[in-house]
Amino acid sequence: MIIQKNKNISHYLTLRNNVVAELFFEAKSREDLIAAKKYSLDNRLDIFILGGGSNLAVLKSRMDGLVVKNSYVDLKVIDGNEKEVKMSVSSGFPISLLIARSIQNGWSGFEYHQGLPGTVGGAVYMNSKWTKPLTYFGDNLVYAFLIDSKGREKKVGKSYFEFDYDHSILQKTKEILLEGVFILKKDSKEEIMKRAKFAFDYRRKTQPYGIASSGCFFKNYQGRSAGYMIDKVGLKGFSVGNYFVSPIHANFIINKGDGKREDLIKLIGIIKNKVKEKFGVTLEEEVIII
Numbered sequence: 001m002i003i004q005k006n007k008n009i010s011h012y013l014t015l016r017n018n019v020v021a022e023l024f025f026e027a028k029s030r031e032d033l034i035a036a037k038k039y040s041l042d043n044r045l046d047i048f049i050l051g052g053g054s055n056l057a058v059l060k061s062r063m064d065g066l067v068v069k070n071s072y073v074d075l076k077v078i079d080g081n082e083k084e085v086k087m088s089v090s091s092g093f094p095i096s097l098l099i100a101r102s103i104q105n106g107w108s109g110f111e112y113h114q115g116l117p118g119t120v121g122g123a124v125y126m127n128s129k130w131t132k133p134l135t136y137f138g139d140n141l142v143y144a145f146l147i148d149s150k151g152r153e154k155k156v157g158k159s160y161f162e163f164d165y166d167h168s169i170l171q172k173t174k175e176i177l178l179e180g181v182f183i184l185k186k187d188s189k190e191e192i193m194k195r196a197k198f199a200f201d202y203r204r205k206t207q208p209y210g211i212a213s214s215g216c217f218f219k220n221y222q223g224r225s226a227g228y229m230i231d232k233v234g235l236k237g238f239s240v241g242n243y244f245v246s247p248i249h250a251n252f253i254i255n256k257g258d259g260k261r262e263d264l265i266k267l268i269g270i271i272k273n274k275v276k277e278k279f280g281v282t283l284e285e286e287v288i289i290i
């Protein structure tokens with residue numbers, strides 16, 4: 001294992017937070033992921049699996065322990081008939097590539113996630129969603145292989161994950177996803193492409209694109225949109241240092257470049273206070289705060 005020390009991992013995070021990992025390892029296979037877990041157990045280190053880094057806001061300047069960038073990319077069709085296809089997809093597989101492959105092959109089930117950044121591991125961990133119509137990443141999962149807390153491999157069925165809105169059991173157990181096995185329906189490439197394009201165009205119209213963010217920062221509250229509330233307290237476009245609230249979608253925090261952690265912490269505080277004052281709502285982060 002090649003482990004790097006004191007590695008700046010900012011460019012692995014879509015919000016580009018400036019942070020150093022005490023120890024850093026890039027896993028390129030399932031064996032690498034298993035070895036990394038074993039290394040963390042043998043050396044009593046915390047381990048953090050980094051997928052696409054697109055649902056994180058790192059407020060620390062340093063992450064202690066072992067940060068593992070998951071670059072395990074593999075997809076195997078394991079069964080199928082004229083109606084459906086069963087495939088094993090590795091946890092480091094990029095969502096963008098998964099959708100491109102799905103469109104190419106006429107596999108339907110993931111297309112509404114067109115434009116979702118990150119990896120299969122992060123999308124299963126978060127049970128990432130699309131709301132038009134409501135679809136969750138975990139919907140098509142049948143079973144999966146995990147590494148448990150003792151470093152052992154484990155096969156679990158879909159119900160194990162307790163999928164819900166923004167929720168999977170992995171958030172509690174901190175087990176590592178190796179591969180997910182999914183069943184997708186066969187459909188015409190044109191129809192799948194149409195649905196993927198609809199989702200992608202909708203994102204383009206309503207969200208900032210191609211800049212440093214981690215997507216929707218706060219959870220909606222009892223059906224009330226966090227973005228709406230942030231907009232109504234007048235914070236669209238508001239900035240602290242190089243971090244600012246997107247003028248396009250108020251639930252996106254953007255890093256103009258080289259944003260300081262103190263400024264991000266201050267901006268989060270201002271947003272929460274103003275929303276609490278006007279709406280009596282305590283906003284909770286949707287992104288994972290580290």
Ligand SMILES: Cc1cc2nc3c(=O)[nH]c(=O)nc-3n(C[C@H](O)[C@H](O)[C@H](O)COP(=O)(O)OP(=O)(O)OC[C@H]3O[C@@H](n4cnc5c(N)ncnc54)[C@H](O)[C@@H]3O)c2cc1C
Nearest residue numbers: 051052053054055091118119121122123125128129177215
């Ligand atoms: C522009 C933009 C648009 C977005 N749109 C959406 C959207 O429409 N819907 C939505 O739900 N989210 C959205 N997000 C948020 C984010 O992209 C998703 O939550 C995504 O699925 C996270 O995947 P990731 O690989 O980047 O995970 P990361 O951010 O790298 O990690 C998230 C969590 O998953 C854990 N994890 C990652 N891989 C594994 C693994 N193999 N095993 C166990 N745990 C693992 C990490 O340790 C971490 O705790 C958006 C983000 C951005 C920047």
